Amino acid sequence: AATNSNVPIFKGLSLRPGTHITAVGSFKPTMQELDVDTVVASRVFVDEIEAAKAESGELMCANASGRWSFDKIVDEIGNVISGKSKGRQSNEEITLFKGSGVAAQDATAATKIWKCAQERRMGTSVYL
Numbered sequence: 215a216a217t218n219s220n221v222p223i224f225k226g227l228s229l230r231p232g233t234h235i236t237a238v239g240s241f242k243p244t245m246q247e248l249d250v251d252t253v254v255a256s257r258v259f260v261d262e263i264e265a266a267k268a269e270s271g272e273l274m275c276a277n278a279s280g281r282w283s284f285d286k287i288v289d290e291i292g293n294v295i296s297g298k299s300k301g302r303q304s305n306e307e308i309t310l311f312k313g314s315g316v317a318a319q320d321a322t323a324a325t326k327i328w329k330c331a332q333e334r335r336m337g338t339s340v341y342l
Contacts, residue, residue, distance in 0.1 A: 220245055220271075226252030231306040237272065238313040246271040248310070250279045256310035257303070259291050269314040 226249050229235075235256065240247045253276035260266040266273050267284055276282035291311055293299035302309050331337040 222249035222252070222272075223247055224252075225249060226255050229255055229308055231308065233308050234302070235308075235310045236313070237310065238315070240271050241269050241314050243269065243271050243274050246275055248272040248312075250276045250281055253310065254282050256308045258287050259289060259294060259301070259309070259311045260287055261291055261311075261313045261315070263287055263290060265314045266312060270312050273312060 229252065235248070235252065237247050239245075249272075253272055258273070260270070260273075263284070266287065273282075273284065273287075277284055289299040291313070294301045
């Protein structure tokens with residue numbers, strides 16, 4: 215999901231086993247792309263734990279509900295990418311990456327994508 219919605223855009227109870235959700239649109243406590251059921255059903259990863267606690271409306275709402283808490287965050291995505299932490303544990307598991315936007319991670323990802331595109335001679339260069 216990549217919206218700036220203030221209300222959930224689908225119901226977590228409809229998620230099938232093995233679903234992965236990347237939610238990157240909401241970045242304020244008042245924004246909520248995902249409902250509490252989605253968060254509760256998911257193994258949750260974030261870009262930065264402290265940012266998630268302060269900016270992720272979905273996680274804040276789930277925490278306030280009493281059905282989920284911030285200590286259930288598995289880890290930061292950087293630790294999964296580096297191999298320090300495991301991501302998906304089974305094909306049936308529902309996983310959620312909730313990104314709030316960490317500039318250093320965005321720049322690193324953009325650089326890697328750009329280099330990969332150059333190596334494969336893909337894309338179009340635009341000079342500004």
